[in-house]
Amino acid sequence: MNLTPLLEPGWLNAILPELILSIGGILLILFDAFAPKLRGATAPLAVIVFLAAGWSERLLIGGNFFGGTYQISGITAIFDYTFLLAAVLATLFARAYLAREGFERGEFYALLMWGTTGMMMMAKGLDLLVVILGLELLSICIFVLVGFHRRIAVSNEASLKYFLMGAFATGFVLYGTALFYGATGSTNLAAFSHYFATADPGNPLLTIAFILLMSGLGFKLAVAPFHGWAPDVYQGAPSPVAGWLSVAPKAATLIALVRIFSSMTPVIQQASWMKMVAALSILSMIIGNAVAIAQRDLKRMLAYSGIAHVGYMLIALLSLRDESVAAISVYVITYALMNIGAFGVVSMLAKNQNDPQTLDDIAGLGFRRPFYGLALTICMFSLSGLPPTAGFIAKFYIFKTAVDSGHMTVAFIGILTSIVSVYYYLRVVYFLYMKEPETADSHGETQAISDPRLPISVLLDADIFGTGALLISLIGIFAIGLFPTPLFDAAGAAARALLP
């Protein structure tokens, strides 16, 4: 039994970002309650809280805390920054959205903060119970955020779906954890490492436990065949939430998986559990990309493309090396920029939440609203992995690790499905620039919007917060695409520290 004191020196620093976010969320609700007239200021305040949490990352001291259940290291910092980036982008996009829909509330941003806290716990947990705690905190926030638009049926339906499925998924994770506890006598990952160093790979109990755990976490990742909820939930959720939901929880689950998997070596390779992961990856890439072709609704299309992207990220997970962890961190940051950016454009273009955003709705938009059109185009090219965008660098990194570690078959399937994916990403560009709007309604809009002024002045009277978020996305996409060196250095150093 572990007798080290539960509160090591420096423990307060270890959870500083989480504390700032939790308290910030509470204060934001209070602010909203006591000063309802200043509601417009909640979003900027929320951004300040996120920035403060990001700044506090610099005060962290690396090491294990709380009796070896909580680890602070370079890689947790990188993932914390990713969660905060996703949250800031979602906040900026959400402001105009919430104002438009008429329910600007402090709770919305508070829930984003608490959800981010949950993800930080998942990223840092060295004990399966801490991971599950973080997962639950995150899930509860997601249930509410998805159904935040409570007067609209699709939003409620999405929330209920996510709740029912999520409850099942958590049950699977807990059951798997219980079985692991039965086999190893602990839920701590350090204890796992000891146990698995000499474990019998043929032990069926372990295999069942692994399958249960992967099913539960696979749900959070929206990996095929546990992806069924994703399109409906993304479609029903408020668009900024959908963008955030499509990125941040996946990143948190992936880093948790990296830790769990690396504590299970070498059994995880011997018992061919990695073949199961490879199968999930291949299935996700094929199903995600193939079904995305059939989608007309942009949010549903992005949902299926997200399933495929998790498939690509899982490729890197197949070889548990520092390179692959670095590849995953580069991919999630890139994915946050491009996918939340794409959802952001969808959110800014919609007139209201009930208004479905189909391909026909964006017909001819590239020339009518040049900035949004260009932004969506760049996000699409980045998602399809074309240079010189970040998507290319991220995908290149994934395939590089795959080739280096000898996973040629998976890499080959990844390339083939990428070719398929180009088709539906390109179709968005086709609708943006090459198709004229069909309805009379849109024609009226054409006359109203097309004006011969400079693009700059058109920009200025648009939603400043959303435009700012889009600019962050676009600059990020090109910065990583053209000058990835600093990010590689940071991710590489962090990953080497994580996996000795």
Next chain:
Amino acid sequence: MTNVLSITLWLPIASAVLLLVFPKTAANAIKAFGLLASIATFIASLGILGQFKEGVAGLQLVESLAWIPQWGIRYSLGVDGISLWLILLTTLLTPVVFLSSWNTIHKHPKEYVIAFLIMEAAMIGVFVASDLILFYVFFELTLLPMYLVIGVWGGANRIYAAIKFFLFTIAGSLLMLLGIIYLGFAHYHDTGTITFAITELYGTSLAPHAQTLLFFAFALAFAIKVPLFPLHTWLPDAHVEAPTGGSIILAGVMLKMGTYGFLRFVLPFFPDATAKYAGLLIALAVIGVIYGALVAWVQPDMKKLVAYSSVSHLGFCVLGIFALNQTSIEGSILQMVNHGLSTGALFLCVGVIYERRHTRLLADYGGLAKTMPVFATFFIISMLSSVGLPGLNGFIGEFLILAGSFQTSPRWTVIAATGVILAAIYLLWLIQRVFFGPITKEENRNVREIAWNEIAALVPLVILMVWIGVRPNTFLRKMTPSVQQLLQIVHKTDASKAMIARSSLPRHNSSLAPDVGGVR
């Protein structure tokens, strides 16, 4: 100026960024600025020509900066005898496009000019990059503007053509990307240093099995781009639907990225596999020559006819490359330039009459030589250059290719030579039906004669056609050392030694080129 390559490369991009601040409505200012920017780029590329040292085989004017040091990827540029003329062809054809489309582009002129400038930079980048990843980035970057050019400014069926063009090319290039990564790692395991510098990767030792797979990964990407039979089906669609400017660039430069890729990468990276599968590529190339010519013969649509003639002419280039000797490869490179000039001019001419009569069907024309004598002269010169009339450029290229490849594969060469005859048939028939005979349609009586901007676009092309035809040595002698070096790399391996022994002619043969020049 030591960084003349970078200047040529970035000038169009910088101009495109500047264009963003132009108001949408100032169409003439936008077009004028685009034209000036492309002329400035051409002048910068003349600087490359001026500083190019004859007699040097390797890369010249080299620039190299660290880009992604973790992966050994560098921003490194260089030019040699193989790429020199292709760079100049690119910078020449872009102002030609702007001139020719001065009065024809009314829809979104700003986006049109920006697309072409970015495309120009990407194409220059393809030819000057001496890092494999940098090359790949530019190779892919050419797709986006061309996709938009076909899709936005194209004909009725443009969407289908644009998507088909994009998907065909990307399918090949993504597989090549996997091959590039694999090659990089093979070199890493071989030498312990990670690099994607092209010259470093020459001579990477690969297992025969791996070499074959990589050969096909690269060859597929470039064969789609060329396009080689049976991967050519995207080309007629893309050409027919593309606006005139798009067709000129597509045929003039983009197809050459495929043949250039064969020369720069496939041959020196995989010499064993090249020796082993050269026969297959030659066979496909010759089938392309004949097939393209026969299909062109029966086309009722002028643009489609020229498009299929491209399949036929590019077949000659691939034949010359895989014949693997000095004469044929020099002929191939020259023929790439020739095809850019003559087919570019032909597409331009087709665009000129299409813009006036809004039909491309041969049956709708006849007797145009009477109403448009100046235009007819230009069209006929371009056509004769494409046919390969002695005294014009096409003859030199085709003759060198056929003379060279006859050494190594006489049977296929004889078959390919019939392609020259077929080209004469379908192109002369085109001329006859469009320009001569009685005027059968009333509309053809009052067709407007060719305008100043179209003449300005055609004149430099015609001058070069004659220049190459009369003094090919100006062009050939700059490429000779680089081609010799390439052949040394290719023939160094054991498998291809037998090939040298079988035809110990290449060296003797290289003196043929000056002779040809002398006779003219």
